[in-house]
Amino acid sequence: MSNTKYIFVTGGVTSSLGKGIISSSIAKLLVARGFSVTIQKLDPYINIDPGTLNPYEHGECFVTDDGAETDLDLGHYERFSNVPTSQANNVTTGVIYQSVITKERQGEYLGETVQVIPHITDEIKYRIKLLANRGDYDFIITEIGGTVGDIESLPFIEAVRQMRWELGSNCVVVHLTLVPYLAAAGELKTKPTQHSVKTLLESGVQPDIIVCRTEKHLSEGIRNKIALFCNVSPSSVIESIDAESIYEVPVLMREENLDLEILKKTNMPFDREPDLTDWEQFLYALKHPSGEVNIGLVGKYVELKDAYKSINESFIHASTSNGVRVKVQTVHSEFLNDSNVSEKLGKLDGILVAPGFGERGIEGKIAAIKFARENMIPFFGICLGMQCAVIEFGRNVLGYQGAHSTEFDKQTPHPVIDMMEMQKKISGLGGTMRLGSYPCKLTPGSKVFQVYMQENIKERHRHRFEFNNAYMKAYTTAGMNAVGINQKDNLVEIVELQNHPWFIGVQFHPEYRSTVARPHPLFVSFVKAAKDYADR
Ligand code: GLN
Secondary structure: OOOEEEEEEEEEOOOOOHHHHHHHHHHHHHOOOOEEEEEEEEEEEOOOOOHHHHHHHHHOOOOOOOHHHHHHHHHHHHHHHHHOOHHHHHHHHHHHHHHHHHHHHHHHHHHEEEEEEHHHHHHHHHHHHHHHHHOOOOOOEEEEEOOOOOOOHHHHHHHHHHHHHHHHEEEEEEEEEEEEEOOOOEEOOOOHHHHHHHHHHHHOOOEEEEEEEEEEOOOHHHHHHHHHHHHHHHHHEEEEOOOOOOHHHHHHHHHHHHHHHHHHHOOOOOOOOOOOOHHHHHHHHHHOOOEEEEEEEEOOOOOOOOHHHHHHHHHHHHHHHHHEEEEEEEHHHHHHHHHHHOHHOOOEEEEOOOOOOOOOOHHHHHHHHHHHHOOOEEEEEEEHHHHHHHHHHHHHHHOOOOOEEEOOOOOOOOOOEEEEEHHHHHOOOOOOOOOEEEEEEOOOOHHHHEEEEEEEEEEEEEEEEEEOHHHHHHHHHHHHHEEEOOOOOOEEEEEEEOOOOOOOEEEOOOHHHHHOOOOHHHHHHHHHHHHHHHHH
């Protein structure tokens, strides 16, 4: 642990500048130089985790192998670095306070007055260092959520100040700010950056490197000005210009020497250049597609850019493997029905029905699935999307009138999707679903077997309901096969249609496992099927 270097990434001026992408890009560059890296996010909100937050609040909830419901930035970390994250990689104020209060109740503080400093800050520091005990990392990157100056993030910034003091050159603080362009003045403005660094200084933290998000290139004059007013050398002022794709950012950061600055400041070797060959090939393929496919993403959060983040990113990874551009068109399930489905989905080359909770938009999803099934359009159902495919097949092929999931209709005469036994005893929310990675055995000869080319797979889950095995025989006889089974609990994880070119529903979330280095085989295969459909 003593050799581990700590990189803190803070943000100033406004939110949404892309701290997660900068942190992920740093991770990517360091991994490409052969260092072992892990990356964590500290979130200042009081929820224990984002699992109970609705997507309107913070976008998608990302799930790790060990079943943590985390901030969507962890998805970026994995997609960029190809290193899996875990429960310990996302810590919220809620987790910190819960742990301190539990210790207080157990008498661990021996009668002391429990305070923000040192108890809360010690707990934060403990959580940051915990990762170092878990693995032999050269670097731990810690992204501090929120914007400096926020009341909520103060204890986190104080913990950074203390760690910086304790660790000396084993620690570097990267501060991301905005350098806005004022069209009327025709100028880039450095004042917000100066103020944001001053705010950080009020908390006793001097950033080592300043990354400036900007829409125009920073002149040398601007760089020098920021350096002078913010006490950093000009080489530590890094330009982060708006990019067409987030995947260009590591390359842009490389050109700006962000990784080199970090290595120099932490006294780490920098003789080896990062190997970005594969990454650059991916970027080339992304920019030079030889065709286009149109995929409809049917869900109820279509107006939210971040709600289906991992699915959208998985399509980007799968597009380059197929040499095409995937245009994902979001379709609002709430406004979809049997009479308008052909008009809304008729021109698509593939239809994906999204995961979700709650009844809103369910009938629209079912209409979309019926349309895809009857018209031989490639169909991919994820989690709730798979469950809706089972309901649709029950109602329209097996003739089970009113077939439903007991999530939406407790009295349904045909509960084809029902709550898992293990879920029935649970009353509380938050971390209580079937979460994380579970093994699944594929049926040799099935379409999914062809996709994975292996019998035993592991995928990540986040659900309470499942396929009702009482209906298994009827479904199989009618042509919907259960081709992936969790053998320990006898749960159906994958269904596919016999008489359809590509109709697959999965109870798990393949999108959480797709990375640039390893595009998910199901997405790759689905895009290929869509391409074949488009060619026809
Ligand atoms: N609501 C469904 C369940 O709990 C599906 C969940 C999901 O799509 N992640 O089983």
